Amino acid sequence: MKFAxxxxxxxxxxxxxxxxxxxxxxxxAQAIPPVLMMKDIIGIAQTGTGKTASFVLPMIDILAHGRSRARMPRSLILEPTRELAAQVAENFEKYGKHHNLSMALLIGGVSMGDQIKDLEKGVDVLIATPGRLMDLFxxxxxxxxxxxxxVIDEADRMLDMGFIPDIEEICSKLPATRQTMLFSATMPPPIKKLSDQFLNNPKYIEVSRPATANTSIEQSIINIAPKAKRKLLYDILDNxxxxxxxxxxxxxxxxxDLCESMRKDGFDAGQIHGDMDQSSRLAELERFKSGDINILCASDVAARGLDxxxxxxxxxxxxxxxxxxxIHRIGRTGRAGATGIAITFVTNRDAEHVDSIEKLTGMKLPVRDAKSIKSGKKPAAKHDGKPKDAGKNKFEKPAKKPVETDHDRKPEKSEQPYEAKSETAKPVKARSEKASRKPAPALATPVEDEDSEGWNGPVPGFLDAKLNR
Known part of the structure; x- marks a missing residue:
């Protein structure tokens, strides 16, 4: 099937x-036709399946007919986080470039005065997080x-973040004759109750079993002592x-702390977490997207929505x-048909968490031996496209073979198991050539942010709420 x-x-x-x-x-393919026919829909789809375009594309054509009025948006898209809202806005900018549609983005961390000015002009598309929308209302x-x-997007995430009461209040203020689309990776009872209450005879679309991990992602767990994690991480990046x-x-x-240590050890690393101000988060994410850095350390604030x-x-x-x-963490790789690799470090205290993940995904997570990484027995990872330097390890540069003396030589039997040895060993500095040529950039200064954990990415540069206008 083609888009045509x-x-x-x-x-x-x-x-x-x-x-x-x-x-x-x-x-x-399943959602666009019924949306164009003005039907309510429930879409159950895991991350990375192209869900956003399934409602953005038909909405652009529907909204192409009609005009906006001041303070009265013609459509509303609710997102749980700032980053998700920003990415939806980017989709409207990309696909709506041949349509004369206006847009406003209502999220925390941005001047409310500018957002009010945008609303006063009238907008066809309003993309908002519940908190800021309720505040302005x-x-x-x-x-x-x-x-x-x-559109209620990432409904299960809304539930996790405690937004369901706000969603119910917002829905009660909208016209009863509206068209409603609800998207979620899972359908827990509170979300089912919400759909029964506010959707009218919806078409149910499910493209994969709820809560399953993407099959194009090669998953594994590695049992490791807590103090050995950093060296194991470095070995993965090197080998x-x-x-x-x-x-x-x-x-x-x-x-x-991890990002700071990795930068000191020569890695091109950045970070995203809730204690960073918005401009710092945006800068780090843009550096990662552009390839200026190739490692991003993140808290769960970045797990959902990063594309x-x-x-x-x-x-x-x-x-x-x-x-x-x-599910959402590992979904940052293996997107849009590409393959990816997800590795999880497991300590002796994590057995319960492993059981919960395996129960949710319905699969047994393969266990790898840490020594297989150290010895380089694992073949190079397969992923979308070839590395920039095909055939080379991006993180490793040739190391000179040391001259071994009788004083330095140790008998093989003295070697310790991987975990015990790594607790005291200094990480090996076999890093990218790029990192060796320039000093590590300064870390962003952490600041307090009242909505810190509700944002996980960039705010696009079109907050003047215009698309080709």
Whole structure:
């Protein structure tokens, strides 16, 4: 099936072709026709399946007819985090370039005055996080009576973040005759209750079993002592054919400390976590996307919504506390048909978390021996496209063979197991040539942010709410 078979306009098909796409993903093929027919839908799809375009594309064609009015948006898209809202806005900018549609992005961390000015001009598409939307509504700066389309995206994430009461209140203020689309990776009872309450005879679309990990991702766990994690991580980056990687930690302090240590040891690493201000987060993510850095240390604030092409590896430096977060973390690789590798470090205290993940995914996670990484027995990782330097390890430079003396030589029987040895061994500094040529950039200064954990990415440069206008 081609996009041309779905009933989209010629202008929209041109934008899709300009973006390099020809065939829709399963969720797009099943969702776009009923949306164009103005039907309510429930879409169950895991991350990386092209879900965003499945509602952005038909909405552009629907909204092409009609005009906006001041403070009365014609459509509303609710996202749980700033980063997800920003990425949806980027999709509208990319696909709506041949349409004269206006857009506003209502998220925390951005001047409310500028957002109010955008609303006063009238917008066709309003993309918002629940908190900022409710704030402006309570101030009387926005009217919802003219909203024709509503999208509730990442509904299960909304549930996790406690936004369901806000969603219910927002829905109650919208016209009863609106068209509603709800998307979620899973369908827990509270989300089912929400859909029963606010959707009218919806078409149910499911493109994969809920809570399953992407089958194009090669997953494994490695049992390791806590103090040996850092050396094991360095060995993976040096010996596993890593091109680009996202390293997940459970705590913001761990993200910060790990990134700082990696920079000192010569890695081109960046970080994203809740204690960074918005401009610093944006700068780090843009450096990762552009290839200026190829390692991103992140807390779960970045697990959902990050859509970066070519991420070859995800490493769970800490196993996630919630099994759902495992699905979304590893989903940063193996996207849009590409393959990827996800490695999770497991300590002797993590057995319960492993059981929860295996129960949720319905699969037994393969166990790897840490020594297999150290010895280089694992072949280079397969991922989307070839590394920039094919046949070379991006993180490793040739090391000179040391001259061994009788004083330095040790009998083989004195060698210790990997875990015990790594607790005291200094990490090997076999890093990229790029890192050896320039000093590590200064770390962003952590600041307090009242909405810190609700944002996980960039705010695009089009906050003047315009698309070709």
């Amino acid at each position: 078979d779905l009933g989209l306009s010629d202008e929209l098909l041109k934008s899709i072709a300009d973006a390099g796409y020809d065939e829709p993903t399963p969720i797009q 309570e101030r009387g700066r926005i009217l919802m009576s003219g909203c024709e389309l509503l 596993e054919g890593v091109d680009t990687a996202i390293i997940f930690c459970n705590r913001k302090t761990e993200v910060r 970066i092409k070519g991420v070859s590896h995800v490493v769970n430096y800490d196993i996630p506390w919630h099994p759902d977060d495992y």
